[in-house]
Structures are given as C-alpha cells and as structure tokens.
Amino acid sequence: MKKIEDVLSDFKAGKLSEKEALKLISDAQTMDLGHTKIDRSRRGRTGVGEVVYGAGKTPAQILEIMEAIVSEGSPVLATRLSSDAMELLESKFPQGRANLIARTFSVGAENRESSEGFVAIVSAGTSDMPVAEEAKATLEFLGVNAECFYDCGVAGLHRLLENIGRIREAQVVIAVAGMEGALASVLAGLVKEPVIAVPTSVGYGASFGGIAALLSMMNSCANGVSVVNIDNGFGAAYNACLIAGKSRL
Amino acid sequence: MKKIEDVLSDFKAGKLSEKEALKLISDAQTMDLGHTKIDRSRRGRTGVGEVVYGAGKTPAQILEIMEAIVSEGSPVLATRLSSDAMELLESKFPQGRANLIARTFSVGAENRESSEGFVAIVSAGTSDMPVAEEAKATLEFLGVNAECFYDCGVAGLHRLLENIGRIREAQVVIAVAGMEGALASVLAGLVKEPVIAVPTSVGYGASFGGIAALLSMMNSCANGVSVVNIDNGFGAAYNACLIAGKSRL
Amino acid sequence: MKKIEDVLSDFKAGKLSEKEALKLISDAQTMDLGHTKIDRSRRGRTGVGEVVYGAGKTPAQILEIMEAIVSEGSPVLATRLSSDAMELLESKFPQGRANLIARTFSVGAENRESSEGFVAIVSAGTSDMPVAEEAKATLEFLGVNAECFYDCGVAGLHRLLENIGRIREAQVVIAVAGMEGALASVLAGLVKEPVIAVPTSVGYGASFGGIAALLSMMNSCANGVSVVNIDNGFGAAYNACLIAGKSRL
Amino acid sequence: MKKIEDVLSDFKAGKLSEKEALKLISDAQTMDLGHTKIDRSRRGRTGVGEVVYGAGKTPAQILEIMEAIVSEGSPVLATRLSSDAMELLESKFPQGRANLIARTFSVGAENRESSEGFVAIVSAGTSDMPVAEEAKATLEFLGVNAECFYDCGVAGLHRLLENIGRIREAQVVIAVAGMEGALASVLAGLVKEPVIAVPTSVGYGASFGGIAALLSMMNSCANGVSVVNIDNGFGAAYNACLIAGKSRL
Amino acid sequence: MKKIEDVLSDFKAGKLSEKEALKLISDAQTMDLGHTKIDRSRRGRTGVGEVVYGAGKTPAQILEIMEAIVSEGSPVLATRLSSDAMELLESKFPQGRANLIARTFSVGAENRESSEGFVAIVSAGTSDMPVAEEAKATLEFLGVNAECFYDCGVAGLHRLLENIGRIREAQVVIAVAGMEGALASVLAGLVKEPVIAVPTSVGYGASFGGIAALLSMMNSCANGVSVVNIDNGFGAAYNACLIAGKSRL
Amino acid sequence: MKKIEDVLSDFKAGKLSEKEALKLISDAQTMDLGHTKIDRSRRGRTGVGEVVYGAGKTPAQILEIMEAIVSEGSPVLATRLSSDAMELLESKFPQGRANLIARTFSVGAENRESSEGFVAIVSAGTSDMPVAEEAKATLEFLGVNAECFYDCGVAGLHRLLENIGRIREAQVVIAVAGMEGALASVLAGLVKEPVIAVPTSVGYGASFGGIAALLSMMNSCANGVSVVNIDNGFGAAYNACLIAGKSRL
C-alpha cells in the first residue's frame, strides 16, 4: 500500500487524478471485510492498534477480523469473548495470550517490553475480578505494567490502608467497584494520582446493574476521579495507558 | 376525657351502649381541628408525642395545632418551618426552643432530663448541616443525648478517623451525607453499632437531588446500614431514639 | 498469630522494625486466598463473624472460603446459594444447617444459645417467604430468636391485627413486603419498636422489581421505619441483631 | 342551530349538498373561539358538560370560554384557577360557586338536585386537602353527593377504622394520598366498593412529586383499586360520577 | 366454625374468656396452610371469593390452596398459571374451566348465571390477547357477561368505529393496549361509560415493558379513564365487576 | 367484495338498508381471522400493503396471516421472524425473499421495479447491521432503492467522510447507531437531506438497551434529524419511503 504522504505528492505532481488519489487514500486507511472495515490508520492516529469487541460477533467473524489484522503484522486484542470464541482463537493462535477470567485474547503483544512505572488496579470485591482482569489484560497488551490490589472494599478499610503505600507509587489508579462504589472516593482522598473509576454491575436490588455505583462515582466528593462505562475495564485501562504513556514521552 | 380502659369496663357493665362507647373511644383518641385530627393516643401507642411537619402548612395552622397540643399538657415539635412560622412561634411560645439551622421549634421538652449514652451524628460536608441539625433537635426533643461530628467526608478520611474512637462509644450512629453518600459504608465498616443513613439532597449534576446518595446507601457493601428518606433528619433521629431504648421507658 | 496489641508493644519496645510490625498487623487481620481476603479482624471490629455472599461465586470458591474460616474455629454463614453449592456444602459439612427456602447454609452456630426477647418477622404474601426466611436464618446464625408472621398483607388487615399483640412484644420488627409495600407503614403505626423494612422484588408490571415497594417504604407516613435494599433479608436481620443486642445491654 | 338528525334527513332528501351537510354538522358540534374549539356535542356524547382546565390559560381566556358556554345555557366548571382568574370569575358571575381550597369555580350548577347515595372521599393528610376538595367540587358540579373523611392516614389506623362503617355505605370510594400512598390498599381491603386512587404530589425526598404514591397504588395488593393521574382530583370525581351514575339508572 | 356474631355474644355473656374469643374470631377468618393463610372472611368483606395468583408458586402449592378452598364449598380462580400447573389442575378438577390463552383456571363457577348487561373488552392488537382473555376469564368467574372486540388499534380507526355502537351499550369498557396505549383516550372520547385502562407489556424499544402505555393512559386527555397495573387483566375485570355489579342492585 | 363507493350509492338509492350498508362497508375493510383482523383498506388509505410484525406470534399464526393476504393478491412483508417461522415461510413460499440478517420475509414484491433515486442507510458498527438490514429489506419491499454504508462510526470519522459524497446524493438518509448515537448529529451536519435516526440496542452498561442513543438523537445539535423507536429499522424505512415520494405514486 502507498503511504498517504506519497499519494498526496503524486496528486500535486499530477501523477494521480483526484479520484485515483481519493481511492488510494481510502485504501491506505481501511481494509473492508464486508461486515467490518478495519481501521488501518488508527495506530497512526491514536497510537493504539485495533481492538475487537467480541460481544455480539460470531467466533468465525472474530477469527476473520483477527487474522486480517495479524496478517498485516499488527498486534490485536479481543475482549468479551464467549468460551467458544476463546477456544477457536486458542487453537488458531497458539502463540496468543488468553485471560480466562477477563475473557480476553491477544496476539502479537507477547514480547512487548514494559514501560517503567505501573498502573494500580484496586477492586472492591471478589466479584469485581473479571472487570479488573479485563483492565489488566488490556494494560499488558498495551505494554504498561499493572499491579492488582483485590478485595479492598471500604467495609474493611484496613485492607485498603495496608496497601495504600504501594498504591501511591503508581502513575494512575484504576478503582473497580460495584454495589455503592465508594472505593473511588476513598481512594481519591488518599492519593495524588488520577483515579479512573469503573463501576461494575455487581450488586443486587437497587444497584440497578451498576447505576448505583456509576452515580456514586460521578458524584464523588473527592477530586481527581473520572468515570468510564459500567464494567468497562478495557476503557479504564486504555485511558490509564494514555495518561501513563504521556509521562514516558 | 374518659380513659379507654374505663370506657370498656363501663361498656361491659352495661353502663354504656355500644354507640356511646364507640364515640367516647373515638374522642379519647382524636381531637378534630377541621383541617387536622390530632392523634391523642399516639403517645400511648408509640411512645412519642405529636410532631408537626411544617412544610405546606400556613404559620397560622401550625400555631393552632401546637396550641391545641400544648393545651393538653403534651410536648410538641415542629419541623420544616418557614422563617415566618418560626417568628410567629417564637413570639407565642417564649419558653420554646428554636433551632435556626434545622428550622425546628419545640415546646414542653425544655427541661427533659437526658438518658445515659448518646447518639453520634456524623455528617460529610458543611452543606449537610441543616439535615444533621434536624436530627439533633429531634433527639433533644426526645430526651436523647446527641454528639455531632461535622465535615467528616471520606475525601479527607483522617478527619473521620480522628473521631472514630468517640463515635464507637455511641449507641447508634446517624450518617448524614449527600453527593456519593460513601460515608455510611465507611462508618459501618468501622463501628459495631447500627448505622442509620440519611441521604441529603446536597450535590449537583447527576446527584439528582439525593438519589445518588440514596442508592449508594441502599447498596452499602458494609453490614449494619439502614436508610431513611432523603433529607429526613427527623426520621433518622426518631429511629435512633427507638433503638437507643427510649421507647422502653 | 500475634495479637495486634502485642505487635504494637513489641514495636514500641524496639523488638520489631516498622516494616515487620506492619506485616504482622496485616497478617493478624487478613487471610489471603488469592481471589478473596478473609477479614480476620471483623469479629473484633464489628461483633459478627464472616458472611459469604454466594451469588456470583462458584460452589468450589464458596467451599474454599468456608473451609478456611471454619478451620480457624469461626462460625460462618453463606447466603444466596445455588442448589449446586447447597449440595456441596451439605456433603462437606454434615453438621451444618441448611435453610432451603432461604438458600442459606451455616456452620459452627448450631448450638448457639439464644438471647432473651425476639425479633418479629412479618411478611405480606406467600411469595415474600424466601426473603423472610433469609432474615430468619441470619438471626438464628447470630443467636437471636425470631418469630415469623407470614401472609399478613394489608389487603386482609385482620390477619395482621390478630397477631399485633404478640408482634408488639418483639424488640425489633422486620417488615417484608413486595408489591406496594404498605405493610411497613401500617406496622409502624401500630408498634413502639423500630421497624426495619425490606422491599421484595415480588410483583409485576409497574412494581419494577421492587422499586415500588422501596419507594413506598422510604416515604412511609409513619415514624420509626428504616429501609434496607430490595430482597435483603440478611441485611435486615443483621440490623435487627445490632438493635436487639443494644437493648439487652 | 340545526340538530344533526335534521341535517341528515335533509341531506338524504336532497335538500342539502354533501358539503353543506358537513358544514352544518360541524357547526352543531363545535363553536370556534380561535384559540379554543368548544365541544357542543360533548354532553350528548359523554353525558357531562364542558370543563375548563385553567392552568396555562390567562384569566381573560378562561372568562371568554366560560361566557361562551354559559351563553348557550350550559353549566360549566373551571379547575386549577389562579387567584387572579378566581377574582375575575367571581366578579363576572356573582351567582357562581367558588371553592378556594380546590381552586375551582362553577356556573349553572347551583341548584342541581343531588342523587341518592354518596361518594366517600378519604384523604391521608392535611396537605392532601386541595386535591380532595377538587374532587368534592367536581362531584357537586356533577350533581353527586360527596362526604369527606380527612386526615385518615394509615399511620393512625384507628382514625380510618372509626369511619369505616360510614365509608362502607358509599357507592364509590376515592382515596387521596401522597407519600407512600398506602391508604388505597388498606381501604380496598376493607370495602366492597370500587376504590379510585389519586396519588398526590405531597411528600419530599424520594417521593418524586407523587411517583412513589402512584407506583404504590398501581401495585396495590388489594383488589378493586384503579388509579388516576397525580393530583387529579377532578378525574377521580369524574370517574366516580360515571360509576355512581350508572347505579342510578 | 362459630360465626363471629355468636362469639361476640358468648363473650359478652361471659361464656368465653377474652383469649378464647380472640382465637375463635381468628379461626373464623383465616385457614392456615403454613405458607398461606386463606382468607375465609373475604367474601363477606369484599363480596368476592379467593383468587390465587399463580406466578411464583409451585403447582403443588397452587393445588393445595385450591383444594382447601374448594373443600369449603367456595368457588376459586387461579391466574398466571404455568403449563405444568395448568395440567395438574385439569387432572385434579375435571369439572374446572381452563382458559389457555389467559392461563387461568377456575373451579366452582361453572354454572353461575350471568347478570344482565355486559362489559366490553376492547384490545388494540393481536399480542394483547392474553391480557384481554385474563379479563374475560375473570369476568366469567365473577358471573359478569363479557364481549370482546379484538385488534381495534387506533392505527386502523375504522375497525374501532365499526364496533363503537355495540361498545356504547356496555356498562363498563375495558381498554387493553400496549405500545403507545392511545386506545384508552380514543375510547373515552367516544363512550359515556367508565373506561378501565390496562397497559400491556407488548411493544419493544422505548416501550419499556408497558411504561409507555401506562404513562399514556395516566395522562389521557379524555375524561373517564382510570388505570390498573401493566398486564393486569384480572384487576381490570375485578373493578369492572364492582362497577357493573353496583348497577344491578 | 363490493367497493365502498358502490355500497354508498346503493344506500343513497335505497337499495340497501343502513344496517346492510354498514355490514358491507365493514367487510370491504377488514378480513377477520379470529386472532387478527386484516386491514383490507390500508393500501387505499396509506398507500402501503399489510406488514406482519412477527415477534410474539407463532409460526403458524404468521403463516395463516400471510396466506390470507397473498390469497387476495396483495404483497406482504413479515419482520422479526424466529428461525422456525423463517423456515416455515421459506418452505411454503418458495418464491418469497428472505433476509437472514434482518430476519424478514416478503412475498409478492419480487419483481417490483424500483424508483429513481435512493435512500442511504448509514450504520455505525458491525453490530448495528441487523437493524440496518431490516431497513434495507423494507425499502426493497416498498420498491425504493437503498444503498448501505456500514461501519461508519464517528470514532473513525474518515470512514464516514470517504463516503459522504455519495451519501449526499441520496433523497433521504437513515442513520443507524447504538452506543452514543453520535452518527446522526454528525451526518445531519454534513448533508441537506432529512436524516431519520434509528437508535439501536447495541451497547452495554449505561447504554440501557438503546436509551443513551435515543436521547442523544432526540437532542441532536444538528437540524434535520427525526427519530424512530429503538431498533426500528422497519419504521425508518417506512418513513424514508413516504419522504422519497413513493406515496404519491
């Protein structure tokens, strides 16, 4: 494929008609699988490779997309995988890395060297683990170190306080909590780093699938909290990478 | 007025017809002001005197109700008073006790001796004070000691931890908080006493007039929390009084 | 394990470095199973042993946690158990106590002597029974007597009034109701004890899985009602235990 | 104006073209004031005269509409009147009947003879009175007897039970309640008549302007309850009239 | 069983202690099956026999309740039956009457003679039929004639207008509609009878399981509409019976 | 069947009684299958044949309705088909046209000639395809050309901008998007044609089954957007057809 810069200079030089130029620019940016257009220019534009959101796609579709990306030499991460999709990917990409709790699978990021520093992932209860692990798997894919501090809910504050020293050394803190989501506020009152809050759908009754935690986090009385969507461990990790990545440049 | 017990024995003895008995029992229980029926039997039934909810009543109506109750020798508390109502009551009952922050006024409970022990009222921010003071004024009216611990939000955890020793000595803890309402969970994880949580309408944006705090408190990951309505300092105090054991006296 | 007090005096005496002291304090408080940190200091801190919330955990995880707690000589209660988990626990702990309606299982509290007095559990309809039974099983685990008054909905007021004499003798009343949840208000108007209201998800149409009952209970026109989360029989019982325990002192 | 029947027979007889017939039928049904089309055929169609909903209309508009209706010899009722509108109507229609609590005004129904039987209007608290009075004023306009039982909330059940004998003699019961709206369920469990429930916007915090009461009433565990809109005293009375009126035929 | 009147006179005569009297009164009113208290006095109190809400009960429980009621010689209706429950009841009560679309089953009301007049059940779409049939089966159980007008949605107004003549002859109209629920408003503008509106959970997207229809019906611009819970065909029929029954007396 | 015009002239000529005329008019408009009334006059009234909404109907019911319509020589479209219904229809109507992604089936529109011009269907992500395809299948049934632009979400703006030239040539634009639904606003800012926005239920967490996208589209800062129900590809296509001018033909 031609690079966009070359297309443009060929166009200025009159070697390409406007229509030809447009076509080539388009090709340079997107690969069309029919059901999906793979975004070739994403890495250049946003600094991160393609990520495949597995929910609502068939194992076969996921495989096709991942093979297309891998064939271009790019790393790729898939999230929200069914166990069927998981098995198919494991059989096709023996070198890939699966995280069974997070239900993620990545190819091409196995030997990525990690940056200095780390992101702290703090979660409130055992049941928040899948979301926390999704964040961890994403950070690994992105080449960012992660340390997990699980089961640190505010009902047993000492469990959190024991670890606060190490958490304070992180570059970014991800707070994963369902139920009333108070962990984000408490953490933000204790650290100097930005806290990315992930409400989880853990809870029952009036937790409304994560809304109680979401509202709690949006209304945090502590400064330094921003919030991503319910159960969105991937999104939190992505943000954390952008923030931590900043500081490496 | 005849006591109900007397009416019943007169009825069994044939001194009263069924209709007369019914009428007397009714009179013993209710005094009718037209717009309001004062519940004479409430103290016997529930152990607490009449409380007048001032919102939506005119100063004149409030005065009329309070005068009727006071004339029977009963103590009375009014809450949610406008400043007009406040002034009127102060001029008519010079012996009464006003709380300007809580917007309450009581008559007939001035010299009540307090019980042993105390209820701890812990609030998260300066703006939660009116609700916390409503709880305090109510407890005073009910003859229960109250100690206030204001501005102890979880964003500055140390402000709470400094006071936790004294709070643990209380019989009941009232947690008053708006925004994300995390105070209730944190407190319940630190004390052995029942925690009554009062969400307040303090906050903005997605706090939805107290709903964020309410949901947070309903979903507390810590055990020992029960919740009353938004801004309902009176209700929390009333419950605390029942728990602290007033009602057995 | 060293007691925390001993660790502290050793530290002051210079027998332990700050780091060693911190480590020992941490060990005294928490036992780490990887996915779960068991809170060893909870009983000292809050007066109640560990309770395992079974929903969202595998039977194997639940068993592992319970075995760890039992091995320390502590009593333990598990709630929201699947039938698979139930069977596994029954086979491993033949001495344990199962409640099939409530879907709870406890070990180590079989011979607990009960306190004087009792908690009244009043429920509105047949379908509210699982929640009411969860409250009952919890109270049994905590060593508090419970008496149940089932099917006392306000549509047949006489069913409630028949039992009101005995209910009035309780130390605390738990009101369990779905649909419109009016039971809590009616009860609170009839008794002097604190009423803990548990909305249930019983109902259909505009009951919204318990929200109608929850709102009804939050807005009770009667004093003395506080509310726990939808279907949270455990939470109501826990609160009742704290309150009843209080009044025994 | 020609009656519709005459127009039709003239049309069949060829005395009128289709277009002329249509025009005359239209005139017979509607009088056009520009901003409002008065529905001349409503009484024939639904058995009740025109009612003017005053909210959002200027006093002058309301007056104009009422004068137009009165000029045709029809009775008319206006609801939700501002005090300005009230004053204007009182000065223009000295024979009219004003209800200051309900904020209604009627003309032309002063000497209406009432039917036998009555509708019972039962309200929960003092603050529900304006809605209850709107129902009462509407019933008077419609020529139906009404008896009011105010301040009968379920927190003081005896106030309701005292009156239940008389309430049972009504043809229809209107239950007016804010807060948790439990009155409707309790009433429906005690009477054989249809209960029309009116949630009111009385309450605070999580009452959400009447939604808590509305949901409570929709989910009534007692049979025989149907619900009208929040604060809709007029609508309840209208329904009650249709039901009670039925039984007079 | 002793009648309550006899118990009372025996008590006055001194033949019964207060405790014995209370016990006998209680027995006269309720039969206790453990999980359910059957309300023996309901028919006397509200004029209708017991109705069993089948959802959330096991076929065995439903059978036990129905057998107990039938053994007392009372008619009984069960609603919201699973097909398992349906089959069990059909095998045990060969004389009973099943409605497979409505999922109801009744015993003891087979030969009930119907009243004069009828209730019109008008439904908007094919998918609203189960709710409409629940209303119909209930009316049959209660001895009230019903006529159904199905698939009369407002999108094809002529289908409604064709039938309006007959609908106007009914004593009460039940309007069953999902989606936007406009049928209730249109009907109420066309008839003189009370309209009971039943929102159904039919719809998709932003219909929110019937809320769109519920709100639409609550806000009807036409007079004479009252509303029951979503999918509550039984409740609508019960109300219709009370209303129609009135007019027979 | 008689045409309505003929019925009317026969009636005026006295050849038909009013009752006979009404009956014949009714027959001309509706064919009654018991559970469904087929609307014979719809095409005359609204310009479009009958469409069968398959959700909630059994395959047998769907088949019966379609056979009845086809037997009258009318084209028919069925949407929201289960795979069982799909198979049944394919076996019975070998000439029909199935769209497996959209889950639609049509008969009688196979050889319809298309109009000039086209409707552009632009969708945001792969998962929005079933809704977009429902729109496409509907347009084909209605004889309107459709061009699809899939996977054009605003996160990769260039994918949209590449196609904007062709999209601008459409007569109407249908924007299909879940998640935050921003596509509608961006499109409406770029084109001169009306944009019909279809929120989809694609998303997770706080997307609430399409509500986030729905609200986003309702609040579009760009002019020229109107919205249909969540996932309502059929409705969008129907509107697009009306706008594109089909209905004048």
Next chain:
Amino acid sequence: MKKIEDVLSDFKAGKLSEKEALKLISDAQTMDLGHTKIDRSRRGRTGVGEVVYGAGKTPAQILEIMEAIVSEGSPVLATRLSSDAMELLESKFPQGRANLIARTFSVGAENRESSEGFVAIVSAGTSDMPVAEEAKATLEFLGVNAECFYDCGVAGLHRLLENIGRIREAQVVIAVAGMEGALASVLAGLVKEPVIAVPTSVGYGASFGGIAALLSMMNSCANGVSVVNIDNGFGAAYNACLIAGKSRL
C-alpha cells in the same frame, strides 16, 4: 471573501501556500464573534440560513449575532426569545417579523415567495399553541406554506375527522401534542403523508414534562411517524421543509 473553489485552484497553481490556503478556507466558512462562530458555509452545505437559539443568550448577544448575519445579506431567524430580546429586536429591525405566541423573530425573509403545496400543523389542545406557532413561524421563514388545525385532540375525535380531508392534501403533517400524545398515532393511521410528531411539555402529574407524550409517540402503533425533541416546533418545521422541498423536485 474568496470562494473555496478559487482558493483550491490557486493552491494547485502554487499561488498559495498550504497554510495560506487553509486560512482562507477557514475564513470563508466562519465569522468569529468571540462568543459565537457564525457558520458562513451552512447555507451551501445544508440549504438553510443560520438560526439563532435565543434561550440562554442575552438580548445584546442575540442582536450582535443577528446584525452580523444580516450585514452579510443573509436571512436569519431567532427562536425562544425573552420579551426583552423581542423588544430589542423589534426596535432595531422594524422590517422584521415577530410571532409573539411562538416567541420568534425573523429578518430578511419577509418577501419570500412560498412554494406550492403546504404543511399541515395539527395540535391537540389550546396549550400546545406556542409550539405549533414556532413550527409555523419557522416554515414561513423557510418559504413553506403552513396551515394550522388547532384543538384537535383525540378526546373529541370529530374535531379531527372534520378536518381530515384537508389535512390529507398536505405534503407533510406535523402533530403537536402533550399529555398522552395519542394524536400522532391517530393521524398516522388516517393519512398517507409522513407525520412528524412533536411531544409538548403540556400536562401535569405523571406527564413528566413531556416524557409521556414522547414515549407514546416513539411507540406509535401506526406507521409513518418520526419524532423530534419535546417542544421542538422549530425542529419539526425544519424537517418538514426538507421533506416538502424534496417532493417538489
């Protein structure tokens, strides 16, 4: 100002550097007032001039924006004007056209010749008039004929049916309704044209400021309805203009 086409050809010819070209293109598109960027290219891009949303802007800001647009010779419309803003504009633009009910003001469209055909604006009640008039004023500004049919709510169906003949001749129908919003469904069942539904915030109680009407319209059982935001008369008119304009070509 240079036209964009000229800038591009100058750039290709080398007369302009890339930076200069970019600057000139930007100038051609936007005029910067500091607080507002006027969109010079909007008319070319979307076919409509700039419209100023007056709510939340000071009269002075509105005037400044309008003067800037008028000075370029473009027509301009302002909506949601306060009476202060209205007066200011009337004094500054004596030739402008004010609509006091709609609270709109336009300049430069006074002598616009209207297209053939018309848009029908049908509203349900008197109180919906301001929204309907906003639609009308917008259509006038856009050079599209409008005819208004006011007070045609479905409670008095005949008022609608009287006018349906003329409404059917329109190119597009705008349905404006608050309360239950049934008008849109009824209209769409009667006409062949696209119906744009505007929910209004008219209503009380459970109408929730227009949500009841909005949901009703989104769930319309009739085909051919699309919806704009609550009270968005402007948006409906804008859409209608796009549609009507389409069909004229």
Next chain:
Amino acid sequence: MKKIEDVLSDFKAGKLSEKEALKLISDAQTMDLGHTKIDRSRRGRTGVGEVVYGAGKTPAQILEIMEAIVSEGSPVLATRLSSDAMELLESKFPQGRANLIARTFSVGAENRESSEGFVAIVSAGTSDMPVAEEAKATLEFLGVNAECFYDCGVAGLHRLLENIGRIREAQVVIAVAGMEGALASVLAGLVKEPVIAVPTSVGYGASFGGIAALLSMMNSCANGVSVVNIDNGFGAAYNACLIAGKSRL
C-alpha cells in the same frame, strides 16, 4: 504548628503521651471553623490546595473560609459564586482574580508560573461557555496553561477540523458539551491524548439537565474518554492537571 514527623518522633521518645500526640497530629491536619474543617494536610496528601465550593454557602461563610486559608499563606480558589459573594471577595481581596463567566475567584495564585505544554478546552456551543471557563479558571489556578476552542459543535464539523491540528498538540483534551454530547466521541477519534468529557446541562426537552450528554459520553464508541459530573468544569480541570502534571515530573 508541629510537623507530623516531629510529633511521631517525640512520641516514640516518650516526650508525648498517646493522647497528646493524637491531638497534635489532628491539629496539624485540620483547622476548625465550626461549620467547616479546613484540611491543612490536603496539599501534602494530594498536591493541590483547598478549593471552596461556593454553592449553598453564604458570602460571609465563603469569606471566612478564604481568609483562614490565605492567612496560612496558602492559595485558594472558590467556585460557583453568587454575584453577592463575588462582590464581597473582590472588595476584600483586591489582588484576587475573578472570572465572571465562570463565577470563580482565586487568591494567591496570581503570579504562578505556568508549566510547559497546555490543556485544550473544546466546547460545543456558546451556552457551554460558563462550564468551559470554570475549567479554564481552575487550570490557571493550578498553574497549567489552557487554550480554549469554543463553539466547535459537531453540527459544523469543519469548525472542529480547522482547529484539530492545534488541539492534537495538547497534553490533555477537555470536551465540554450539552445536548447530545457527541463532541467527546468525535474528538477522541481524532486525537491521541486522553479526553476528559464534561456533560453540560445545556439543552431542553429530553436532554434532562445533562443526562442525555452524560449517557452519550459514558457510551462513547471512541476509546480514551472518561467522564466527570454534569457541569463539573472544575473536576475536569483538576483531572487534567493531575494528568498533565504527571508528564512534567
């Protein structure tokens, strides 16, 4: 005041009792004004000085708090000020810096040298300016450069694209938007930096005071977006500072 480190070493040395040590630690952390406890240790703990949230506090309270902080030599920022509070602060602190659009006032940060790099604040419409300015004033207080790009809504995409080159050079991007909030998604698709989204309460109808924008931003289809509360310009700036500050270390 003693530093905490000194207190601790004095305690270990036996110079202070436990009680005295505790008291001194407490003093070092908090200054008590009665209604407010000023958090002296916040700067050390979180790196930022005290910020006074002005809403719900009297001008006198705000002044008192600010004077106390200034008297300790610390910088202070107040937000959400009424014009009364604004005037009072301007008269007392002539050296302070007021932002009238943002309604903020700061003292002690006037001569702060700014860091390298900058934060881009991009807003959608003129009405979003107060929120954007709150973010800007906060960044200035925190010593972080800010550049504003106003009126860049997605309806006029070119206004955004013109500035995208400069926006890409920022360290963090703050996206401020009401209505449908699409700006955040579009921006995040175009830049490599973290995007902090601030929904604003700008909009009407179904925007629900910012909820539509909030949900839209939570569900962004683009990666790299995290969200703060509605209208929370301060919070966004605080987060941006933490992130940008990271990169300066």
